[in-house]
Amino acid sequence: MIHYRVSYENPLTSYLLVEMTLAVPADAPQPLELQLPAWRPGRYELQNFAQKIQRVEVVAADSGAALPWRKLTKDRWAVSNAAGQQVRVRYRFYAHQMDAGGSWLDETQLYLNPVQCFMYAEGRQDEACELQLDVPDTWEIACGLPQSAPHTLAARNFDHLADSPLIASPTLQHHTYEAGGLPFHVWAQGSEALINWPKLLSDFKAFTEVSLALFGGFPVADYHFLNQFLPLKHYHGVEHNNSTVIVLGPAAQLMNDELYKELLGVSCHELFHTWNIKAIRPAEMQPYDYSRENYFRSCFIAEGITTYYGEYLLARSHVRSPEQYFTELNTVLRKHFDDAGGDNLSLADASMDLWLDGYKPGVPDRKVSVYHKGALVALILDLTLRQLSSHARSLDEVMRRLYQEFGQTGIGYTEEDYIRLVNEVAGRDMQAYFDKFIYGTEPLLGPLDKLLRTVGCQLVSAPNPAHAENTFGFRTTSRADRTDVSYIWPGSPAEKVLSVEDEIVAVNGVRETPNHQLLLPGNAPHYELTVLRQNRLLTLQLNAEPGQTFGTRYEVRRLREADEAQQKGFRQWLGWEY
Known part of the structure; x- marks a missing residue:
């Protein structure tokens, strides 16, 4: 087992003290190489966490004698004379990044994303890990990892540890609900948030049950929503193995319609990721390689389909009305049609280029969003499958089969696997869809409007007022x-x-x-x-x-006059009466 310990001296400095202890067999390959992750799952770009590390020391734990080490790359270290030793690595990590992918230390809490600050021993990523937190006895810990002892967390391996963020604090709020016979935990850090817990738990339970029914099962035994509600404006969420971190603000406005709408949307989105990317994972990421880019061309599945379902399932679960859903869909439409990059880069190539500049504005008109266009082409596919089968089949079945064939087996899927499943569910060759919308730059406007009319809706244009x-x-x-x-x-x-x-x-x-x-x-x-x-x-x-x-803005609206088939399609798609 590999042991980690996190402590601190002065929380106002934001520096954590990190220790990693492991036994190195006498016949182990030399030197011992230690790797700090260069990126984190959920954000497909190199992030250079090593720039936050200070004062690395490596000693033999028994004698306290220093062991020689040197850096091989910006985030990889080689330790000499480690064979046959109990090796202890010590360093300080600057935890002063308050977003859903960061870590934070102050006098009120320890918030930790282990993927940022824990090294692993090359070749030993599959060994069990234990994490001890030196925090006050009165502090509670919110985390998806089980506690093996007070303030001690157990992980199956490094990937399990790295993918399990935590909040330790004396002021955590904690409530639970049950869906599908499984426990779901909602944690809240932030004293300014006056939460209407009955409403929140009812809404969360509703979209969770619809999500579970869609897939027919859940990849994990429990789930934790870790919420950081800040006094300032913020919006960010990141998915994990059996948890998510969501950072929102201003906390005092949490139950106001606008911010509560954001909380519901990001929470449903991140829960969907538990299936789609955490369990249903591209072959290129099976397993993760934390030392370099993990290029993959299918982020339109991982993020685009999740963006579609993250809002759509809120309507299907009756947490939102159809018009409220259309308002969110109209935002996606505006973001897509207000950028000319879609004429120049396909969704598949944009997936690759996430590692290049996917999270920055970049140069003008170069790229397209795998989130926004990805959601719209998912809508196109869903309505196409429904039209072909008179709503007997849909994108639901594609996702369910992806989960059964790949999510439940731990096998990574390929683009070809996804195309095969779409063809099988459609009952016909869907290559034209992929050539136009995934691998090409075909405009979406006409196909979207045509398909929306099959479910009693249309795209309405209006002049841009600016x-x-x-x-x-x-x-x-x-x-x-x-x-x-x-x-x-x-x-x-x-x-x-x-x-x-x-x-x-x-x-x-x-x-x-x-x-x-x-x-x-x-x-x-x-x-x-x-x-x-x-x-x-x-x-x-x-x-x-x-x-x-x-010049033009587009919005989804119901048709003024819809025939019986269109009204029925609306009911089957959204689960609401027309």
Whole structure:
């Protein structure tokens, strides 16, 4: 067994003291190599956690004698003379990142994502691990790992440990509910959050039961929602083996409609990940390799389908009304259609490029979101399968079979496996769907509208109310006392005169103030703009001309008149009367 111990001296410094102790056999390969993960599951980019480590020491535990070591890479260490020794590795880790993938230490709590701060011994990732937390006796621990002793957690192996975040605190709120005969735990850290627990538990139970029914089982024996409710605005969630960390704020507004809606959406999304990516895992990640990128082309399944179901199941479980669901779907539509990157990169290639720049804006018009477009092509597939089978089959069956064939067996699936299952559920060759929407850049607008009409809905267009976006094709961001050009639609009138990062100083000779509604007053066809570009003051003429712009917004609405078949399709898709 490999032992880990976490303690601290002054919580206000945010430095954790980490110890790792392991016995090295006399005949073990030399040197002993230690690896700190370079990334974390759920965010497919290198994160360089090693930059938070300070003062590494390696000693023989019995004698206290120092053992020589050297760094091989930014996050890999080689220890000499370790054979036959009980080796103890000590270092300090800076825990000052409060988001769903981070770690945090202060006088009120210890919040830990082990994947950030625990090294593993190369070749020994499958050994059982034990984690001891040196925190006050009065502190409670929220974690998906079982406690083998007070403040001591047990893990099957390093992957189990790395994928089990925890919160230790004296102020945790804890409630449970049961679904499918299994216990679900809801933990809350944050004194400002005044939670309506009966409502929250009822809503969580509802979407959990619908999710369990969809898959016909659950990969784990229990589940933990670990919530950090902050006094400031925040939104983030990360999935784990049998838990999720969700960071939301401002906590005082948690039960207000807008923030509570976000809590429900991210919670349902992360629970769905328990099946889709934690159990149903791509072959390229079976097992995880924490030392490098794990490239895979199927994130449109892992994240796109999960994004679709994360909101859709809230409607099916009657936690949300159809119109509330459409509001969330309209946000996905807006985010997709307000970016031209979908013309230039396929979903499969965007999955690969998550490791490159998937979580940053990147250069203009280069990429497409596996989350937003992925959700829309999942909707297209679901409605197509329903149309082909008169709702006897759907994307539900594809996901259920993925779980049965791969999630329950521990075998990683390939793109070919997914295509095969889609074809089998459809009862026909679906290659055209994949060629257009997964491996190509076919527009989604027409197919979406056509399929939505089969379930009594349609895409309704409306003009973009922002004059700069609608008429001229550019978007701005305001901060402090300046307004900057942030996005220009390809082929737009604005593209002829403006550049990204231009600061708009004046409009028609009047000093610009950061207010989007007044940016281009009067909805005129011509404006004289004074901009600051690379510290040079320029005067430009902006003219309304034919071209591409952010001209149209799309929304899902029910048809004013739906026939009997369309109304029936609506009921079968959403589970609501038309």
